[in-house]
Amino acid sequence: MITVVKNTATLEQREHLISWLESQHVQVHVSEGREYTVLGLVGDTSHIDMELLESLEIVESVKRVSEPFKKVNRKFHPADSVIPAGTVSIGGGNFAVIAGPCSVETREQIIGVAEAVKRSGAALLRGGAFKPRTSPYDFQGLHAEGLELLMEAKKETGLPIVSELMDMKDFDLFESVDVIQVGARNMQNFEMLKALGRTDKTILLKRGLANSIKELLMSAEYIMAGGNENIILCERGIRTFEHYTRNTLDLSAVPALHQMTHLPVVVDPSHSTGIAAFVKPMAVAAAACGADGLMIEVHNDPPKALCDGAQSLTPDQFDEVAEQIRKVREAIS
DSSP states (O other): OEEEEETTOOHHHHHHHHHHHHTTTOEEEEEEOSSEEEEEEESOOTTSOHHHHHHSTTEEEEEOOOSSOOTTBTTTOOSOOOEEETTEEEBTTBOEEEEEOSBOOOHHHHHHHHHHHHHTTOSEEEOBSSOOOSSTTSOOOOTHHHHHHHHHHHHHHOOOEEEEOOOGGGGGGGTTOSEEEEOGGGTTOHHHHHHHHTSOOEEEEEOOTTOOHHHHHHHHHHHHHTTOOOEEEEEOOBOOSOOSSSSBOOTTHHHHHHHHBSSOEEEOHHHHHOOHHHHHHHHHHHHHTTOSEEEEEBOSSGGGOSSOGGGOBOHHHHHHHHHHHHHHHHHHO
């Protein structure tokens, strides 16, 4: 349920209303706007008298929310959320490019790529220390050593770090990681989502390989229900009957999500296409359709990459893509 409070209400009147609503055994989520304040009621609201609420002098309107996701719902929070990512902000007009290799391999590799993508305008460095692979015989990442190398790259360049957590038992290793990525395979690992909801870490939540937009939002709701509101959504392509590309990039999800939620949305054109030559046009298209950021894989020597070399750009190619993205954003601003 949503209660819209008039801007003429005093602080005392508003606090009194919130106190009464909380006495009805519901959580009250407050979203303050310039013209009105939205009180989002989460819990069993069936016993709350809508007519009584609407009759109050300070109340503009009362509506029931039919969608199962509440806290991530734009109806609860009309303004765009601006999410911190280390020294960077994403959302609410703040656009950021996250770039780096699929996996951390060596000190020279990660620091070299970090320096290159920073020169081209990347705001955050991505790198996998723990890698979920389809085959148990493929490279699984350097684990703790990989995170240490990412911290070295952060120290050298100042770029905030994005890296994937696969198991909560490793959470303590991610203390210095600025943004924890929840990968597509863990999007519906609800115990992990609940645990991350009890932290203050910014979470980059990737859409699952065969999950709907609604399911993605419900996974975000798990995190927010635990108290952590620092969530960035990521569209990374979904599995369809088409096999020419690795996945099918659903760019329509960007405006759809912006309509449904206040959380920022970034797009991963690398995992969605699986082909380096397709990353540039899809990155440009994502910027044009309103994405709040991009996540692009960059490797200093893609043919020798231990993971996903086919979809990785060289630093020079990334520089070209970054320039095109800047032009597109200038054109649509």
